[in-house]
Amino acid sequence: MSSERIALPSTHAAIQELFDDAVSNAIAPGFQFVVFNRDEIVLNGVSGYARLPETTSPSALANHASDSDSDQPPASSLPGSLDPIHLASDMSPDGDVEKVDRRFEGEKMTAAHVHWIASCGKLAVSLLALIILERGLADNYPTNDQSLIDVATLDDHAKLVEVLPEFKLGGESLVTKVIEGWEEVEEDGAENGNEITEGQNQPQYVSDKQGRRIPRLREAKTGVTLHWLGQWIVRSTGRNLRELLATYIFEPLGIPSSECDSAITEAISEHLLVPYSKTGDPSNPFKVNPRSLYNCLGTPPPGYAHFASAPIISSTQAYCKLLQAVLRHDKRLLREESSWVFAEGDALGKMGIRLPVPRVPSVLPWMACELERFSTHIETETGTDSPETPMSSVNLLNTELALKPTTTGRPVGSYAWCGSVNSYYAIDPINGFGYMWSAQCAPFAHPDFLGLKDEFEKIVYGAFEAEEASG
Incomplete structure (x- = not known):
């Protein structure tokens, strides 16, 4: 089966209509979406807004017009534009700007707008680790210690201090999920564990220099985000x-x-998207998300490090160049074909580990819904996702590998993942294509976004089925 069908105008029109309708129905303010094969990007589309007008009604969203003006000035030149880095101190818990009078005009989405891709960046970090291993660049200490202590699951604070300085790479570290770190802040700034209590102010996302100390000394799910x-x-x-x-x-x-x-x-920062959250209020469907990202341009001060999960800020079209390189096993990255085969294989299965259900529990409902399963797979005869008949696994690129076909048509051997501000991608080496689309809108794994992911895949794989039927 070739990937030519996804290049047809009818397929492009169906995808464009899908995202235009999603904007009109207030699923998100705007979208970027890209489809590619091994050699070229075959669809590069946008819909909706990068920055909403100050007052946005559902009717305004319905009239968004998907043909963005390519000559539109960058965000930084718009009068009164919102600062690109949204500091938590400037936001109220419900996402409203406080202390300063900053307003912005509406700005249509373009393909060049950039956003935080969150856990979509895990592929780049994992690939970098494989490059280091393949080229022998890890000089600081031995890397062949397979007796990795999975520090991500440790609850003992003292044990973290003991283990982290000696942390070495083992197989499990290539498939360890980012630790989702959160701090909940009351009006007086006190920290209160990781459970939301009735009447408590909405938690803020905290990621500052204080949390970048080496070693990381905070327990899982209570500190800042960390990728081991x-x-x-x-x-x-x-x-x-x-x-x-x-x-x-x-x-x-x-x-x-x-x-x-x-x-x-x-x-x-000239093209940085404003992050939004869904409100659940049809009359005012979105608010600015009070997330802030730790930022360090040069060498960190002594005792500090870069955000270890690499907060990659990218346009969808730019990051797809990396996804496309992975699809074609680009030797500018991993030089040996055997390295690519190793990277794409079932890593968890080799370790005898099965994915948990739910896949990603919800810690903060305002930021992320519970993700029971990333994809719905065609069930086996038993109808269960048991250790004997797993539907999916994880490969060394830190993406979820399909072991059974999905109900949307994605085949065994394809792999996919997502980011916490609702970015989704897939790489399908069987059919020779991939995709990524991004919303920059919370909460992650909201049913609206998961439904959109499935509908998108149905359109693409429906085109493949039509090609097969036509002979």
Whole structure:
């Protein structure tokens, strides 16, 4: 089966209509969406807004018009535009701007707008670790210790202090999920564990320099976000994570730093999307999300590190250049075909580990819904997702690998993942294509977004089925 069918205008029109309808129905303020094969991007579309007008009604969303003006000025030149880095101190718990009078005009979405891709960036971090191993760049200490202690599950604070300085790379660290770290802040600024209590102010996302100390000394699910693999990369090479990503991934692929970086630079901030959250109120469907990202452009101060999960800020079209390189097993990244085969295989299965259900529990409902399963798979005869008949697993690219076909048509051997502000991607080496679409709107895994993901895949794989039927 070829990927030519996804290049047909009728397929593009159906995808464009899907996202236009999603904007009109207030699923998100705007979207970027890209479909690619091994050699080229075959669809690069947008819909809706990068920045909503100050007053946005459902009728205004319905009249958004998907043909964005390519000559529109960048966000930073708009009168009264919102600062690109949204500090928690400038936001009320419900996402309203406080202390300063900052207003912004509406701005249509373009393909060049950039946003935090969250856990979609895990593929880049995992690939970087594999590059380091393949090229022998880990000089700081041995990397063949397979007796990894999974520090991500430790509850004992003292044990973390003991383990982290000696943290070495083992197989499990290549498939360890980002630790979702949160702090809940009352009006007096007190920290209160990780359960939301009735009447408590809405928690704020905290990610500042204080949380970047080495080693990370906060327990799972109560501190700032941490990717253990990112920690290993920094420690094993003794080099800056941002520098490594640029040197070994972004620059070889010709991905411009103005559209993809792991820091919020001046060039990046010119096109940075405003992050939103759904309110559940049809009359006022969105509010500004009070998330802030730790940002470090140069070498961190002594005792500190870069955000170890690499907060990659990218346009969808730029990040798809990396996804496309993975699809074609680009030797500018991993040099040996055997390395690519190793990376794409069932890593958890080899370790005898099965994915949990629910896949991703919800810690903060305002930021993320519970994700029971990433995809719905065609059930086996038993109708169960048992250890004997798993539907999916995880490969060494830190993506979910389909072991059974999905109900949307995605085949066994394809792999996919997502980011917490509702970015979704898939790489299908069987059919030779992939996709990514992004919303920059919380909460993650909201039924609206999961439904949109499934409808998108049905359109694409429906095109393949039509091609097969036509002979």
